[in-house]
Amino acid sequence: MTWATTLAKADGGAPPFVRAVLESGTSPKLLTLVMIDDGKRVLLGHKKRGFGMGYYNGFGGKVEPGETIRQAAERELQEEACIEAVDLREAGVLVFAFDDQPVAWEVHVFAASSFRGEPAETDEMRPVWFNHEDVPFEQMWADDQFWYPLLLRRAYFRGVFAFTQTTQLLWHSLTERDPGDEGCP
Template sequence: MKQQLATLCYVIKDNKTLMIYRNKKQNDYHEGKWNGLGGKFEPGETPEECAVREVKEESGLLIKNPRMHGFITFPMFDGVKDWYVFLFTATEFEGELIDSNEGKLEWIPNEKLTELNLWEGDKIFIPWLFQEKFFSAKFNYRDKKFIDYSVEFY
């Protein structure tokens, strides 16, 4: 069984969240979707270190004190691996946005986030990031289609 550890981080400022529209990478599994920033762990990284590095690489922003809100298991998400994703928000950062090689960066009003072309499951878990509870969830997809989910709140 192949497994992939990853992070997703939602950078928040003035009631807006930084999202990336994935439209630049060849063979991008997420092409045409809006996503938070993040990616795969490098050897030896903590979830926080991965989130900080990925946000810096994808946006140019250096986040501080990322806050973990939950953990999501995506069994065989890409048809190859089980993905285990740590979810963060960050409200402290410095730097200027870069022209990302992954897609178009845009500050989206929080109340409009779930109106974007997101993965179906993202519309369910993004509101959880604004609650005070920690979550552990499983989102099932097959052939890029959302099937169902389960969640525990702590």
């Protein structure tokens, strides 16, 4: 995650807690997020309980011990939307620093344009289709409006986002990246 620290340092506007969290030496919490985009619409889940309740988001969650990041993404999509991505691809990586949490969150974003099964409501999420021009950013995490355009263009991206009081976005830095490039931003 050295790229995230480099991105935070390069910008100069990152709140001090961002660098403190990124430079703490503590491994980040690994999470996944899967976005289904058929080219005209995106499938979002309305979160019914837990962290992010009331927001629309993609489908995802924690990487469990023994799982690869990709396996976690596939499992979470099945558990939360009852579907299986056919053409799952890596879309980007987002790092989140919260002023009230000592560990950064490293979210690996995947995208797919086709899937098997029929999206169905679960105890955690209610799937809803939105046309690209109707994505409900006002009912989503504040960072989504910045990286969604890159996702919809099928560009690979990396970003660092700083939140205070869990939901208030203070700062961000986002770059469009080559997925194989591990160098400095």
